Amino acid sequence: xxxxxxxxxxxxxxxxxxxxxxxxxxxxxxxxxxxxxxxxxxxxxxxxxxxxxxxxxxxxxxxxxxxxxxxxxxxxxxxxxxxxxxxxxxxxxxxxxxxxxxxxxxxxxxxxxxxxxxxxxxxxxxxxxxxxxxxxxxxxxxxxxxxxxxxxxxxxxxxxxxxxxxxxxxxxxxxxxxxxxxxxxxxxxxxxxxxxxxxxxxxxxxxxxxxxxxxxxxxxxxxxxxxxxxxxxxxxxxxxxxxxxxxxxxxxxxxxxxxxxx
Amino acid sequence: xxxxxxxxxxxxxxxxxxxxxxxxxxxxxxxxxxxxxxxxxxxxxxxxxxxxxxxxxxxxxxxxxxxxxxxxxxxxxxxxxxxxxxxxxxxxxxxxxxxxxxxxxxxxxxxxxxxxxxxxxxxxxxxxxxxxxxxxxxxxxxxxxxxxxxxxxxxxxxxxxxxxxxxxxxxxxxxxxxxxxxxxxxxxxxxxxxxxxxxxxxxxxxxxxxxxxxxxxxxxxxxxxxxxxxxxxxxxxxxxxxxxxxxxxxxxxxxxxxxxxx
Numbered sequence: 001x002x003x004x005x006x007x008x009x010x011x012x013x014x015x016x017x018x019x020x021x022x023x024x025x026x027x028x029x030x031x032x033x034x035x036x037x038x039x040x041x042x043x044x045x046x047x048x049x050x051x052x053x054x055x056x057x058x059x060x061x062x063x064x065x066x067x068x069x070x071x072x073x074x075x076x077x078x079x080x081x082x083x084x085x086x087x088x089x090x091x092x093x094x095x096x097x098x099x100x101x102x103x104x105x106x107x108x109x110x111x112x113x114x115x116x117x118x119x120x121x122x123x124x125x126x127x128x129x130x131x132x133x134x135x136x137x138x139x140x141x142x143x144x145x146x147x148x149x150x151x152x153x154x155x156x157x158x159x160x161x162x163x164x165x166x167x168x169x170x171x172x173x174x175x176x177x178x179x180x181x182x183x184x185x186x187x188x189x190x191x192x193x194x195x196x197x198x199x200x201x202x203x204x205x206x207x208x209x210x211x212x213x214x215x216x217x218x219x220x221x222x223x224x225x226x227x228x229x230x231x232x233x234x235x236x237x238x239x240x241x242x243x244x245x246x247x248x249x250x251x252x253x254x255x256x257x258x259x260x261x262x
Numbered sequence: 263x264x265x266x267x268x269x270x271x272x273x274x275x276x277x278x279x280x281x282x283x284x285x286x287x288x289x290x291x292x293x294x295x296x297x298x299x300x301x302x303x304x305x306x307x308x309x310x311x312x313x314x315x316x317x318x319x320x321x322x323x324x325x326x327x328x329x330x331x332x333x334x335x336x337x338x339x340x341x342x343x344x345x346x347x348x349x350x351x352x353x354x355x356x357x358x359x360x361x362x363x364x365x366x367x368x369x370x371x372x373x374x375x376x377x378x379x380x381x382x383x384x385x386x387x388x389x390x391x392x393x394x395x396x397x398x399x400x401x402x403x404x405x406x407x408x409x410x411x412x413x414x415x416x417x418x419x420x421x422x423x424x425x426x427x428x429x430x431x432x433x434x435x436x437x438x439x440x441x442x443x444x445x446x447x448x449x450x451x452x453x454x455x456x457x458x459x460x461x462x463x464x465x466x467x468x469x470x471x472x473x474x475x476x477x478x479x480x481x482x483x484x485x486x487x488x489x490x491x492x493x494x495x496x497x498x499x500x501x502x503x504x505x506x507x508x509x510x511x512x513x514x515x516x517x518x519x520x521x522x523x524x
Contacts, residue, residue, distance in 0.1 A: 016384075023289040026380060031285065067524050089384045096388075097395030097516045100503055102524055104513070109505055116388040116465075118288060118378045122278070122351045126358075126378040133359030134408065135416055137399040137425070145517030146396065150423075154397055157423040161416045163399070203378075241362055243371055251366070254359050255407030262329050262364055 008035075012077035012110055014099055016090040016117025020048045020204020024123065029115050033083045040073050041085035048204065049085065066095065070102040077110045089119035093140055093168055121166040124199035124230040128210045129241040129249030131197065131232045135163045141178040142169035148178070155182055159189040162236030164252055172227040179225050183218055186233055192216025195234040195250045198224050212240065212247050270297075274339035274372055276361055278352040278379025282310045282466020286385065291377050295345045302335050303347035310466065311347065328357065332364040339372045351381035355402055355430055383428040386461035386492040390472045391503040391511030393459065393494045397425045403440040404431040410440070417444055421451040424498030426514055434489040441487050445480055448495055454478025457496040457512045460486050474502060474509050 013032040018024040033039060033052045040059040061069040073084040086094030096114050103112065125132045137158040143151060158165050171179040186194070194215045200208040206228065211221045215233075225231060238252040256262070275294040280286040295301060295314045302321040323331040335346040348356035358376050365374070387394045399420040405413060420427050433441040448456070456477045462470040468490065473483045477495075487493060496512050503513040518524070 016388075018288065019378075023293065024378070026280065026288055027285040067518060067522055071524075089380070089388075091384060091387045091392050091394050092398075093396065093516070097392035097513060098518055100392050100513050101515060101518070104503060104505070105524060107506075114388040114392070116281075116286070116380045116384040118351070118380055119384060122353060122378040122381060125353045126278075126351075126376040130353050130359035130362050130376070132353050134355065135399070135401045135413075136354075137397070137420065139397045145521065151397075154423045154425060157419040158399065161412075161419040163416060241366060243366070244369075251359060251362050253363060254355070256329060256360055256363070259407065260329055262333075262367060 008081055008111060010077055010079050010110065011081055012073055012099070012112050013083045013115055014090045014096045014112065015083050015085045015115045016088055016094060016119070017045060017049055017085050018117040019088060019120060019123035019202055022049065022051070024118050024203050026115070026117060029117060032113070032115055033085070035081060036083040037080045038076050038082040039085060040069055040082065045085050045087050066098050067102065070095065070099040073099060074103050074106055074108060074110065078108065088123070089117045090114055091116065092119045092138065120168060120202060120230045123202040124166070124197070124232060127199055127202055127249070128197045128212065128232065129251050131164055131234055131238060131250040131252050132166070133252045133254040136166060137163055138166045138168065140168040141171070141175070141182055143175060143178065152181070152185060155185045156188070159186055164235040164238055165233045167231040167233065169227060170229060170231045171225045179231070180222065183215070186215055190215055190236065194236070195238050195240050197232045197250055198229050199232070200224070200229045202230060210249065212249055214240070270343055270373060272339055272341050272372065273343055274335055274361070274374050275345045275377055276352045276358045276374065277345050277347045277377045278350055278356060278381070279307060279311055279347050280379040281350060281382060281385035281464055284311065284313070286380050286465050288377070288379060291379060294375070294377055295347070297343060298345040299342045300338050300344040301347060302331055302344065307347050307349050328360050329364060332357065332361040335361060336365050336368055336370060336372065340370065350385070351379045352376055353378065354381045354400065382430060382464060382492045385464040386428070386459070386494060389461055389464055389511070390459045390474060390494065391513050393426055393496055393500060393512040393514050394428070395514045395516040398428060399425055400428045400430065402430040403433070403437070403444055405437060405440065414443070414447060417447045418450070421448055426497040426500055427495045429493040429495065431489060432491060432493045433487045441493070442484065445477070448477055452477055452498065456498070457500050457502050459494045459512055460491050461494070462486070462491045464492060472511065474511055
């Protein structure tokens with residue numbers, strides 16, 4: 001991919017700023033934002049990087065206005081340096097896909113670089129032990145852009161082979177029932193002992209203590225699941241992780257126990 | 263999770279250092295390493311963070327010695343500050359799982375914090391456009407710790423629902439045929455037009471230009487796949503991304519095209 005030169009006159013960086021707290025941003029993300037004339041993003045992401053925005057042209061956009069935001073960024077990047085920012089990793093339910101689609105459609109040629117970030121799956125997992133030690137899947141329950149029956153088939157497929165699943169967008173006002181539906185699908189394949197974690201605002205403002213339960217107990221925490229949470233449903237080999245008597249999180253053994261004694 | 267206090271006298275950080283180039287490390291990772299008396303890891307990871315190691319006790323370990331490394335880190339962390347470092351994200355095919363398993367087994371109580379990093383899936387994806395825009399799966403082809411037939415079932419499950427798959431550990435001297443086997447499974451479900459990317463040493467020393475092909479053309483690049491590559495097999499909706507006539511990478515549309523005109 002052509003990346004903007006070290007002192008470019010124009011170009012577009014599509015930047016994953018990480019989970020939210022600035023110490024979890026990469027140096028590269030901070031660096032390209034500092035070299036941008038324009039920074040474009042929605043309010044919550046721009047607020048979380050406020051210290052980096054001094055002296056910049058800042059364009060605030062709304063959730064749901066991704067296409068307008070992409071068009072504006074591409075237009076400005078014809079003659080300016082522009083960062084369009086996304087929470088987590090820009091390539092995972094972020095701005096990278098739609099920006100590149102709009103760019104391709106526009107037939108414009110501009111230098112583009114995508115700067116990866118720590119995505120919510122890894123941020124949430126880091127707070128609850130090691131639930132994703134091996135293979136895993138990432139699935140969004142938002143049916144705004146993907147039909148619900150497609151999402152249900154995907155859930156069944158991954159549950160059927162027992163790998164942990166990270167659930168993005170588990171629940172919102174517009175779709176209050178999708179999370180309960182996902183749990184129903186999990187119960188078709190798993191015993192009630194499989195662990196589930198609800199992690200709210202992982203590594204960003206408003207972070208709450210993660211909730212660790214099992215599939216059998218999940219009704220107790222249903223109301224805690226909202227659009228600010230990431231849910232990790234363990235796989236067939238995942239188990240609760242304890243230190244002494246305290247429940248600390250989830251471990252999915254990678255398989256060392258099949259080969260070694262420790 | 264109890265995290266080591268800001269000036270702890272002892273404790274263990276399990277640190278994801280990102281893909282390799284230091285600018286892709288988080289500030290938190292650099293910070294906890296700087297506050298550690300001991301840093302433990304294998305040679306390639308320690309080499310990539312050499313500037314951070316001055317004045318530290320450095321313990322070099324070998325690939326395959328993960329359990330010994332975990333035990334040593336836990337033992338030292340009884341009375342010292344210790345970072346055990348992993349490439350990418352420590353929770354994804356990294357050290358977090360085995361360290362926590364060994365810790366649990368030891369019955370010791372020490373402060374532990376896991377520091378997330380940019381994992382190879384996101385690093386590789388960032389170099390080839392937006393192949394993981396929506397749901398995706400991460401699967402390792404290493405059958406060292408997971409039986410091959412389990413891996414094959416997992417591949418079939420995710421291919422059957424058309425989501426992109428990031429392949430870790432696609433090929434090595436010990437298992438030269440697993441990648442070809444994975445491709446056979448993909449062909450059971452996908453037409454030959456589905457795009458595949460081979461990304462070597464993404465965002466670390468030795469990075470090569472990514473190779474973008476289709477399932478139908480993959481024989482041409484079979485020899486380029488090795489233990490330093492991450493392979494992304496697109497999903498049923500993924501397509502080649504072009505700028506003008508140049509092949510730039512892969513786009514997996516997230517679904518905006520089903521709702522909007524752009």
